Amino acid sequence: MTASQPLDYRSDTFTKPTAAMRAVMAEAEVGDDVFDEDPSIHRLQEHVAELLGKEAALFFPSGSMSNQVAIRVHCQPGDEMICEADCHIYNYEQAAFAQLSGVVARTVQGDCGVLEPEQLHGLVRADNDHLVRTRVVTLENTHNRGAGRIQPYENVEAICQWAHDNGLIAHLDGARLFNAVVASGIDAKTWADHFDTVSVCFSKGLGAPVGSALAGSHEQIASARRHRKCFGGGMRQAGILAAAAQFALENHIDRLAEDHEHARQLADHIEAIDGLTLTPPVIDTNMVIFQVDPRLGSAPDFAAQLEQRGLRMLAMGPTSIRAVTHLDLPADGATLAGEILREVAGAAVNSAV
Numbered sequence: 001m002t003a004s005q006p007l008d009y010r011s012d013t014f015t016k017p018t019a020a021m022r023a024v025m026a027e028a029e030v031g032d033d034v035f036d037e038d039p040s041i042h043r044l045q046e047h048v049a050e051l052l053g054k055e056a057a058l059f060f061p062s063g064s065m066s067n068q069v070a071i072r073v074h075c076q077p078g079d080e081m082i083c084e085a086d087c088h089i090y091n092y093e094q095a096a097f098a099q100l101s102g103v104v105a106r107t108v109q110g111d112c113g114v115l116e117p118e119q120l121h122g123l124v125r126a127d128n129d130h131l132v133r134t135r136v137v138t139l140e141n142t143h144n145r146g147a148g149r150i151q152p153y154e155n156v157e158a159i160c161q162w163a164h165d166n167g168l169i170a171h172l173d174g175a176r177l178f179n180a181v182v183a184s185g186i187d188a189k190t191w192a193d194h195f196d197t198v199s200v201c202f203s204k205g206l207g208a209p210v211g212s213a214l215a216g217s218h219e220q221i222a223s224a225r226r227h228r229k230c231f232g233g234g235m236r237q238a239g240i241l242a243a244a245a246q247f248a249l250e251n252h253i254d255r256l257a258e259d260h261e262h263a264r265q266l267a268d269h270i271e272a273i274d275g276l277t278l279t280p281p282v283i284d285t286n287m288v289i290f291q292v293d294p295r296l297g298s299a300p301d302f303a304a305q306l307e308q309r310g311l312r313m314l315a316m317g318p319t320s321i322r323a324v325t326h327l328d329l330p331a332d333g334a335t336l337a338g339e340i341l342r343e344v345a346g347a348a349v350n351s352a353v
Contacts, residue, residue: 028240144287311340
């Protein structure tokens with residue numbers, strides 16, 4: 001990491017393909033995937049389905065598309081989706097469920113993204129011509145706006161059981177599911193077993209440049225393939241992208257533990273700085289969110305001061321900043337970042353005196 005290469009904690013999407021991953025991409029066997037003839041994509045889809053314990057899987061350009069296609073598969077226009085109020089599907093996908101599929105969202109506020117099963121009891125609409133039809137429950141694991149929070153396994157099990165007992169579909173936005181796998185010790189199949197469909201992402205902590213996948217039953221994935229075409233997600237010789245995702249699954253899952261330790265080290269530095277407060281205080285995976293005391297200025301201003309010193313973090317609102325660890329950060333990144341954070345906070349306090 002040189003002076004011309006800032007420490008970039010804005011997101012784990014800022015990872016770049018490693019040299020080994022690029023080599024695999026260059027040698028990938030390809031075909032036309034719209035005609036379902038790309039062997040590298042076939043291998044990836046079969047691998048994902050096996051990892052998640054589902055009958056089939058489908059490669060997508062992005063996690064937003066895989067989530068939205070899942071909703072389209074499960075719902076008709078006028079149906080209702082229950083989701084946590086801060087989840088990615090609701091906040092960061094342009095309400096595509098409404099724009100593209102005519103679905104309405106019923107949000108429930110969780111604790112750093114975690115819902116308790118009892119919060120959902122009584123939310124299923126009655127079978128009445130006047131009412132929207134409740135159709136799907138979605139969960140996000142790990143939770144982005146919850147600072148990488150892992151959903152408690154017993155909550156997942158109970159919520160999905162409640163959904164199925166009430167005739168609902170359960171979908172998991174598992175963009176960072178493998179972070180939860182590594183941190184919890186619970187394998188991906190066990191997490192996925194409770195859901196009808198699961199999406200996973202390759203372009204975050206796993207370090208691939210592009211891609212997501214949706215897994216489910218043969219029937220669901222056949223429907224998803226049709227809707228993927230409608231949404232513009234059909235790709236031709238995309239095996240070069242699938243090869244990167246395959247490499248990531250084979251080589252980059254276990255190393256996520258390094259990112260989690262890096263995040264804990266960074267959190268320790270932040271916790272020791274006057275005017276910065278971790279929210280939440282416990283670090284589950286590779287994300288840290290902290291509040292900036294008003295006497296240090298606004299979060300956007302504080303982040304701008306950090307960037308001037310070569311440290312990039314993401315202001316998520318007027319008072320909160322997010323930092324995400326990933327494989328492209330140096331081993332001493334937490335120490336370097338802590339020094340810059342301490343300098344900027346100290347300068348802000350001094351200027352306010």
